[in-house]
Amino acid sequence: MAVRRAILATCAASIALVGFASAHGGAHQKPLEVDPEADWATRHMAEEHHISNFDPGAFFSLHDYDDNGFWDVREILKTYGMEDETAKDVPEEKKTEIANEVLRLIDTNGNNVVERDEWMYFTSNDGGKEKGTLPDFGTGPGHHWDIEMEYEIHHWEKYHDENTKEEDLIHPEDIAHFKKHDELEDEAERQAELDKMPIVEHNIPPKFLRAT
Template identity: 50%
Template sequence: MVNRLICLVAGVIALGSGLANAHGSHSSDDQPQSDDWATRHMMEEHHIEGFDAPSFFTMHDYDSSGVWTTDEVRQTYGMDDESNNGVSESRKTEAIRQVFDLFDRDNTGFISRDAWLKAVAEGVRLPDLGFGPGHHGDLEYEYEIHHFEKFHGEDATEEELTHPEDIEHFRLHDELEDAQMRLDQLEQMQVVVGNIPAKFRRN
Protein backbone atom coordinates (compact mmCIF):
# COMPACT_ATOMS: atom_id res chain seq x y z
CA MET A 1 0.00 0.00 0.00
CA VAL A 2 2.81 2.39 0.94
CA ASN A 3 4.59 1.61 -2.33
CA ARG A 4 1.42 2.35 -4.29
CA LEU A 5 1.02 5.70 -2.55
CA ILE A 6 4.66 6.59 -3.18
CA CYS A 7 4.08 5.80 -6.85
CA LEU A 8 0.98 8.00 -6.78
CA VAL A 9 2.92 10.91 -5.31
CA ALA A 10 5.67 10.44 -7.88
CA GLY A 11 3.08 10.30 -10.64
CA VAL A 12 1.38 13.47 -9.49
CA ILE A 13 4.74 15.23 -9.28
CA ALA A 14 5.59 14.05 -12.79
CA LEU A 15 2.21 15.30 -13.95
CA GLY A 16 3.00 18.61 -12.30
CA SER A 17 6.21 18.94 -14.24
CA GLY A 18 4.34 18.44 -17.47
CA LEU A 19 1.44 20.61 -16.44
CA ALA A 20 3.75 23.47 -15.61
CA ASN A 21 4.62 23.67 -19.25
CA ALA A 22 0.99 24.12 -20.21
CA HIS A 23 0.78 27.42 -18.34
CA GLY A 24 0.80 30.29 -20.76
CA SER A 25 0.77 29.75 -24.50
CA HIS A 26 4.36 28.58 -24.95
CA SER A 27 3.78 29.38 -28.58
CA SER A 28 7.40 30.50 -28.73
CA ASP A 29 8.38 26.81 -28.75
CA ASP A 30 7.44 26.86 -32.42
CA GLN A 31 9.73 29.76 -33.25
CA PRO A 32 12.45 29.19 -35.84
CA GLN A 33 15.81 28.08 -34.54
CA SER A 34 18.09 30.92 -33.51
CA ASP A 35 21.82 31.53 -33.76
CA ASP A 36 21.67 33.11 -30.29
CA TRP A 37 19.78 30.55 -28.26
CA ALA A 38 21.08 31.85 -24.90
CA THR A 39 19.39 35.21 -25.44
CA ARG A 40 16.09 33.53 -26.28
CA HIS A 41 16.45 31.29 -23.23
CA MET A 42 17.15 34.17 -20.86
CA MET A 43 14.25 36.24 -22.18
CA GLU A 44 11.66 33.46 -22.22
CA GLU A 45 12.69 31.39 -19.22
CA HIS A 46 14.12 34.04 -16.90
CA HIS A 47 12.64 37.31 -18.24
CA ILE A 48 16.13 38.78 -18.35
CA GLU A 49 17.19 40.85 -21.35
CA GLY A 50 20.58 42.14 -20.24
CA PHE A 51 23.16 39.56 -19.17
CA ASP A 52 26.79 38.71 -19.75
CA ALA A 53 28.70 35.47 -20.25
CA PRO A 54 29.85 35.11 -16.61
CA SER A 55 26.33 35.60 -15.21
CA PHE A 56 24.84 33.14 -17.72
CA PHE A 57 27.41 30.55 -16.74
CA THR A 58 26.86 31.02 -13.01
CA MET A 59 23.08 30.89 -13.34
CA HIS A 60 23.28 27.50 -15.07
CA ASP A 61 26.01 26.03 -12.88
CA TYR A 62 23.35 24.44 -10.72
CA ASP A 63 25.68 22.86 -8.16
CA SER A 64 28.06 25.86 -8.06
CA SER A 65 30.99 23.60 -8.91
CA GLY A 66 32.57 25.98 -11.42
CA VAL A 67 31.95 23.62 -14.34
CA TRP A 68 29.04 22.49 -16.45
CA THR A 69 28.47 18.74 -16.56
CA THR A 70 26.54 16.91 -19.26
CA ASP A 71 23.57 16.77 -16.87
CA GLU A 72 23.65 20.53 -16.41
CA VAL A 73 23.71 21.16 -20.15
CA ARG A 74 20.83 18.71 -20.50
CA GLN A 75 18.89 20.57 -17.81
CA THR A 76 19.60 24.01 -19.28
CA TYR A 77 18.23 22.94 -22.65
CA GLY A 78 15.14 21.44 -20.99
CA MET A 79 15.72 18.05 -22.57
CA ASP A 80 13.80 16.29 -19.78
CA ASP A 81 10.84 18.63 -20.04
CA GLU A 82 7.54 17.06 -21.13
CA SER A 83 7.72 18.98 -24.40
CA ASN A 84 10.75 16.87 -25.35
CA ASN A 85 9.40 13.47 -24.32
CA GLY A 86 9.18 12.43 -27.95
CA VAL A 87 12.87 13.08 -28.61
CA SER A 88 15.06 10.00 -28.53
CA GLU A 89 17.89 9.61 -26.04
CA SER A 90 20.33 9.24 -28.89
CA ARG A 91 19.26 12.63 -30.27
CA LYS A 92 19.66 14.22 -26.84
CA THR A 93 23.10 12.64 -26.40
CA GLU A 94 24.14 13.91 -29.81
CA ALA A 95 22.91 17.42 -28.96
CA ILE A 96 24.93 17.47 -25.73
CA ARG A 97 27.97 16.31 -27.68
CA GLN A 98 27.50 19.25 -30.07
CA VAL A 99 27.63 21.68 -27.15
CA PHE A 100 30.71 20.01 -25.69
CA ASP A 101 32.44 20.05 -29.07
CA LEU A 102 32.05 23.84 -29.03
CA PHE A 103 33.03 24.58 -25.45
CA ASP A 104 35.10 21.62 -24.18
CA ARG A 105 37.90 21.80 -26.69
CA ASP A 106 40.33 19.90 -24.47
CA ASN A 107 37.92 16.97 -24.09
CA THR A 108 37.89 17.18 -20.30
CA GLY A 109 34.34 15.88 -19.99
CA PHE A 110 33.04 19.15 -18.56
CA ILE A 111 32.81 22.80 -19.57
CA SER A 112 34.80 25.02 -17.25
CA ARG A 113 33.97 28.65 -16.65
CA ASP A 114 37.25 29.71 -18.28
CA ALA A 115 36.59 27.56 -21.35
CA TRP A 116 33.11 29.02 -21.64
CA LEU A 117 34.30 32.61 -21.36
CA LYS A 118 37.12 32.05 -23.84
CA ALA A 119 34.81 30.51 -26.45
CA VAL A 120 32.17 33.22 -26.04
CA ALA A 121 34.86 35.90 -26.41
CA GLU A 122 35.77 34.27 -29.72
CA GLY A 123 32.17 34.52 -30.92
CA VAL A 124 31.01 30.98 -30.15
CA ARG A 125 27.37 30.78 -29.08
CA LEU A 126 25.10 28.09 -27.67
CA PRO A 127 23.29 26.62 -30.67
CA ASP A 128 19.54 26.24 -30.94
CA LEU A 129 19.27 22.45 -30.94
CA GLY A 130 15.52 22.29 -31.43
CA PHE A 131 14.47 21.63 -27.80
CA GLY A 132 12.56 24.88 -27.35
CA PRO A 133 13.61 27.72 -25.06
CA GLY A 134 14.83 25.43 -22.29
CA HIS A 135 12.01 24.79 -19.80
CA HIS A 136 13.94 23.67 -16.72
CA GLY A 137 12.06 25.13 -13.75
CA ASP A 138 9.87 23.33 -11.24
CA LEU A 139 6.08 23.51 -11.12
CA GLU A 140 5.99 26.84 -9.29
CA TYR A 141 8.64 28.51 -11.42
CA GLU A 142 7.11 27.54 -14.74
CA TYR A 143 3.66 28.68 -13.58
CA GLU A 144 5.04 32.02 -12.38
CA ILE A 145 7.20 32.74 -15.43
CA HIS A 146 4.84 31.56 -18.16
CA HIS A 147 1.43 32.42 -16.77
CA PHE A 148 1.19 34.44 -13.56
CA GLU A 149 3.63 37.18 -14.58
CA LYS A 150 2.08 37.48 -18.03
CA PHE A 151 -1.58 37.57 -17.06
CA HIS A 152 -1.81 38.67 -13.42
CA GLY A 153 1.02 40.48 -11.65
CA GLU A 154 1.96 41.07 -8.03
CA ASP A 155 -1.29 42.82 -7.10
CA ALA A 156 -3.55 39.97 -8.25
CA THR A 157 -6.04 38.72 -5.68
CA GLU A 158 -7.09 35.12 -5.22
CA GLU A 159 -10.50 35.95 -6.68
CA GLU A 160 -8.83 37.07 -9.91
CA LEU A 161 -6.99 33.78 -10.45
CA THR A 162 -9.75 32.25 -12.55
CA HIS A 163 -7.93 31.28 -15.75
CA PRO A 164 -7.95 27.56 -16.59
CA GLU A 165 -4.19 27.56 -15.94
CA ASP A 166 -4.76 28.96 -12.44
CA ILE A 167 -7.47 26.47 -11.60
CA GLU A 168 -5.42 23.52 -12.82
CA HIS A 169 -2.31 24.76 -11.00
CA PHE A 170 -4.07 24.95 -7.63
CA ARG A 171 -5.94 21.69 -8.22
CA LEU A 172 -2.59 20.01 -8.67
CA HIS A 173 -1.34 21.64 -5.47
CA ASP A 174 -4.30 20.15 -3.60
CA GLU A 175 -3.59 16.70 -5.05
CA LEU A 176 0.04 16.88 -4.02
CA GLU A 177 -0.86 17.96 -0.49
CA ASP A 178 -3.51 15.22 -0.14
CA ALA A 179 -1.12 12.56 -1.40
CA GLN A 180 1.60 13.74 0.97
CA MET A 181 -0.82 13.68 3.92
CA ARG A 182 -1.85 10.10 3.12
CA LEU A 183 1.79 9.09 2.85
CA ASP A 184 2.59 10.74 6.19
CA GLN A 185 -0.32 8.92 7.83
CA LEU A 186 0.81 5.56 6.47
CA GLU A 187 4.36 6.13 7.67
CA GLN A 188 3.08 6.82 11.20
CA MET A 189 1.02 3.62 11.32
CA GLN A 190 2.42 0.81 13.43
CA VAL A 191 3.17 -2.48 11.77
CA VAL A 192 0.66 -5.20 12.74
CA VAL A 193 2.77 -8.33 13.05
CA GLY A 194 -0.26 -10.54 12.53
CA ASN A 195 -0.71 -9.10 9.03
CA ILE A 196 2.79 -10.14 7.96
CA PRO A 197 2.84 -13.52 6.15
CA ALA A 198 4.61 -16.16 8.26
CA LYS A 199 7.34 -16.74 5.70
CA PHE A 200 8.50 -13.13 6.12
CA ARG A 201 8.55 -13.15 9.93
CA ARG A 202 11.62 -13.67 12.04
CA ASN A 203 11.47 -16.78 14.17
Protein backbone atom coordinates in the same frame (compact mmCIF):
# COMPACT_ATOMS: atom_id res chain seq x y z
CA MET B 1 -8.62 26.83 -1.95
CA ALA B 2 -6.21 27.67 0.85
CA VAL B 3 -3.31 26.73 -1.38
CA ARG B 4 -4.69 28.90 -4.17
CA ARG B 5 -5.04 31.89 -1.84
CA ALA B 6 -1.51 31.40 -0.55
CA ILE B 7 -0.08 31.30 -4.07
CA LEU B 8 -2.17 34.28 -5.09
CA ALA B 9 -0.78 36.25 -2.15
CA THR B 10 2.79 35.15 -2.90
CA CYS B 11 2.60 36.16 -6.57
CA ALA B 12 1.00 39.50 -5.73
CA ALA B 13 3.64 40.19 -3.09
CA SER B 14 6.38 39.30 -5.56
CA ILE B 15 4.99 41.72 -8.13
CA ALA B 16 4.64 44.46 -5.51
CA LEU B 17 8.20 43.93 -4.33
CA VAL B 18 9.64 44.02 -7.84
CA GLY B 19 7.48 47.02 -8.63
CA PHE B 20 9.07 48.80 -5.67
CA ALA B 21 12.50 47.89 -7.02
CA SER B 22 11.55 49.23 -10.45
CA ALA B 23 10.59 52.58 -8.97
CA HIS B 24 14.05 52.76 -7.44
CA GLY B 25 16.02 51.82 -10.52
CA GLY B 26 15.66 48.04 -10.30
CA ALA B 27 14.58 45.57 -12.96
CA HIS B 28 10.92 45.28 -13.88
CA GLN B 29 8.89 42.11 -13.64
CA LYS B 30 7.03 42.06 -16.94
CA PRO B 31 8.38 39.79 -19.69
CA LEU B 32 11.15 41.31 -21.80
CA GLU B 33 10.80 41.84 -25.52
CA VAL B 34 13.28 39.60 -27.31
CA ASP B 35 14.42 39.77 -30.92
CA PRO B 36 12.95 36.63 -32.53
CA GLU B 37 16.26 36.26 -34.37
CA ALA B 38 18.28 36.29 -31.13
CA ASP B 39 20.29 33.17 -30.30
CA TRP B 40 18.93 30.59 -27.87
CA ALA B 41 21.03 31.66 -24.87
CA THR B 42 19.94 35.31 -25.21
CA ARG B 43 16.29 34.29 -25.42
CA HIS B 44 16.75 31.94 -22.47
CA MET B 45 18.17 34.75 -20.32
CA ALA B 46 15.27 37.04 -21.19
CA GLU B 47 12.50 34.47 -20.80
CA GLU B 48 13.79 32.52 -17.81
CA HIS B 49 15.78 35.15 -15.93
CA HIS B 50 14.44 38.57 -16.99
CA ILE B 51 17.94 39.60 -18.06
CA SER B 52 18.08 41.50 -21.33
CA ASN B 53 21.78 41.26 -22.10
CA PHE B 54 24.00 38.21 -22.55
CA ASP B 55 27.15 38.16 -20.43
CA PRO B 56 29.17 34.93 -20.88
CA GLY B 57 30.64 34.90 -17.37
CA ALA B 58 27.32 35.57 -15.69
CA PHE B 59 25.59 32.99 -17.89
CA PHE B 60 28.14 30.35 -16.92
CA SER B 61 27.89 31.05 -13.18
CA LEU B 62 24.10 31.14 -13.27
CA HIS B 63 23.97 27.66 -14.79
CA ASP B 64 26.76 26.13 -12.73
CA TYR B 65 24.12 24.92 -10.31
CA ASP B 66 26.48 23.30 -7.80
CA ASP B 67 29.09 26.05 -8.16
CA ASN B 68 31.98 23.66 -8.82
CA GLY B 69 33.44 25.45 -11.84
CA PHE B 70 32.09 23.29 -14.66
CA TRP B 71 28.89 22.04 -16.26
CA ASP B 72 28.41 18.30 -16.25
CA VAL B 73 25.87 16.49 -18.42
CA ARG B 74 23.12 16.87 -15.82
CA GLU B 75 23.64 20.63 -15.67
CA ILE B 76 23.64 20.94 -19.45
CA LEU B 77 20.35 19.07 -19.63
CA LYS B 78 18.88 21.07 -16.75
CA THR B 79 19.75 24.33 -18.51
CA TYR B 80 17.89 23.09 -21.58
CA GLY B 81 14.89 22.24 -19.38
CA MET B 82 15.24 18.48 -19.66
CA GLU B 83 14.59 17.96 -15.95
CA ASP B 84 11.31 19.89 -16.07
CA GLU B 85 8.04 17.99 -16.37
CA THR B 86 7.38 19.78 -19.69
CA ALA B 87 10.19 17.57 -21.06
CA LYS B 88 8.69 14.29 -19.86
CA ASP B 89 7.92 13.23 -23.43
CA VAL B 90 11.34 14.17 -24.84
CA PRO B 91 13.03 10.91 -25.93
CA GLU B 92 16.25 9.90 -24.22
CA GLU B 93 17.90 9.96 -27.64
CA LYS B 94 17.12 13.68 -27.89
CA LYS B 95 18.54 14.37 -24.45
CA THR B 96 21.68 12.47 -25.39
CA GLU B 97 21.91 14.50 -28.60
CA ILE B 98 21.69 17.77 -26.65
CA ALA B 99 24.40 16.81 -24.18
CA ASN B 100 26.71 15.35 -26.82
CA GLU B 101 26.40 18.34 -29.16
CA VAL B 102 27.11 20.88 -26.42
CA LEU B 103 30.14 18.88 -25.32
CA ARG B 104 31.32 18.50 -28.92
CA LEU B 105 31.21 22.26 -29.42
CA ILE B 106 32.79 23.37 -26.14
CA ASP B 107 34.62 20.54 -24.37
CA THR B 108 38.02 20.93 -25.99
CA ASN B 109 39.94 18.69 -23.57
CA GLY B 110 37.49 15.82 -23.86
CA ASN B 111 36.77 15.27 -20.17
CA ASN B 112 32.98 15.33 -20.69
CA VAL B 113 32.34 18.56 -18.81
CA VAL B 114 32.27 22.21 -19.87
CA GLU B 115 34.82 24.12 -17.83
CA ARG B 116 34.57 27.86 -17.35
CA ASP B 117 37.69 28.57 -19.44
CA GLU B 118 36.32 26.45 -22.28
CA TRP B 119 33.04 28.32 -22.15
CA MET B 120 34.71 31.73 -22.11
CA TYR B 121 36.85 30.77 -25.10
CA PHE B 122 33.83 29.38 -26.96
CA THR B 123 31.87 32.61 -26.51
CA SER B 124 34.80 34.89 -27.42
CA ASN B 125 36.39 35.83 -30.75
CA ASP B 126 39.83 34.57 -29.75
CA GLY B 127 42.13 33.65 -32.58
CA GLY B 128 39.76 34.96 -35.22
CA LYS B 129 37.32 32.18 -34.41
CA GLU B 130 33.65 32.98 -34.88
CA LYS B 131 31.98 33.51 -31.52
CA GLY B 132 30.08 30.41 -30.48
CA THR B 133 26.50 30.25 -29.26
CA LEU B 134 24.51 27.46 -27.67
CA PRO B 135 22.39 25.60 -30.21
CA ASP B 136 18.61 25.77 -30.26
CA PHE B 137 17.36 22.18 -30.19
CA GLY B 138 13.74 23.19 -30.55
CA THR B 139 12.86 22.10 -27.01
CA GLY B 140 11.76 25.48 -25.66
CA PRO B 141 13.38 28.18 -23.54
CA GLY B 142 14.93 25.81 -21.02
CA HIS B 143 12.65 25.60 -18.01
CA HIS B 144 14.69 24.86 -14.92
CA TRP B 145 12.91 26.58 -12.03
CA ASP B 146 10.50 24.96 -9.60
CA ILE B 147 6.79 24.87 -10.47
CA GLU B 148 6.05 28.13 -8.64
CA MET B 149 8.72 30.15 -10.42
CA GLU B 150 7.87 28.67 -13.81
CA TYR B 151 4.19 29.54 -13.34
CA GLU B 152 5.05 33.06 -12.22
CA ILE B 153 7.51 33.73 -15.05
CA HIS B 154 5.65 32.15 -17.94
CA HIS B 155 2.05 32.87 -17.06
CA TRP B 156 1.33 35.07 -14.05
CA GLU B 157 3.52 37.96 -15.17
CA LYS B 158 1.93 37.97 -18.62
CA TYR B 159 -1.73 37.80 -17.65
CA HIS B 160 -2.13 38.72 -13.98
CA ASP B 161 -1.03 41.40 -11.53
CA GLU B 162 -1.35 42.41 -7.88
CA ASN B 163 -5.07 43.09 -8.41
CA THR B 164 -5.86 39.55 -9.54
CA LYS B 165 -8.57 37.78 -7.53
CA GLU B 166 -9.21 34.07 -7.10
CA GLU B 167 -12.12 34.18 -9.52
CA ASP B 168 -9.80 35.57 -12.21
CA LEU B 169 -7.63 32.44 -12.23
CA ILE B 170 -9.50 30.70 -15.02
CA HIS B 171 -6.87 30.33 -17.76
CA PRO B 172 -5.91 26.76 -18.71
CA GLU B 173 -2.46 27.44 -17.24
CA ASP B 174 -4.02 28.51 -13.94
CA ILE B 175 -6.23 25.43 -13.81
CA ALA B 176 -3.32 23.09 -14.63
CA HIS B 177 -1.09 24.75 -12.05
CA PHE B 178 -3.56 24.44 -9.19
CA LYS B 179 -4.48 20.91 -10.25
CA LYS B 180 -0.80 20.04 -9.87
CA HIS B 181 -0.83 21.55 -6.40
CA ASP B 182 -3.90 19.48 -5.49
CA GLU B 183 -2.15 16.33 -6.70
CA LEU B 184 0.99 17.11 -4.68
CA GLU B 185 -1.10 17.86 -1.60
CA ASP B 186 -3.06 14.61 -1.98
CA GLU B 187 0.18 12.65 -2.37
CA ALA B 188 1.68 14.29 0.72
CA GLU B 189 -1.43 13.41 2.75
CA ARG B 190 -1.37 9.82 1.47
CA GLN B 191 2.30 9.47 2.42
CA ALA B 192 1.64 10.95 5.85
CA GLU B 193 -1.06 8.33 6.46
CA LEU B 194 1.29 5.56 5.35
CA ASP B 195 3.98 6.86 7.69
CA LYS B 196 1.58 6.52 10.63
CA MET B 197 0.89 2.86 9.89
CA PRO B 198 2.74 0.21 11.87
CA ILE B 199 4.89 -2.29 10.00
CA VAL B 200 2.69 -5.09 8.69
CA GLU B 201 4.73 -8.28 8.71
CA HIS B 202 2.90 -10.04 5.90
CA ASN B 203 3.79 -7.14 3.58
CA ILE B 204 7.51 -7.70 4.13
CA PRO B 205 9.20 -9.84 1.43
CA PRO B 206 10.26 -13.21 2.93
CA LYS B 207 13.94 -12.63 2.14
CA PHE B 208 13.98 -9.74 4.60
CA LEU B 209 12.44 -11.74 7.44
CA ARG B 210 14.70 -13.48 9.92
CA ALA B 211 14.56 -17.22 9.90
CA THR B 212 12.89 -18.51 13.03
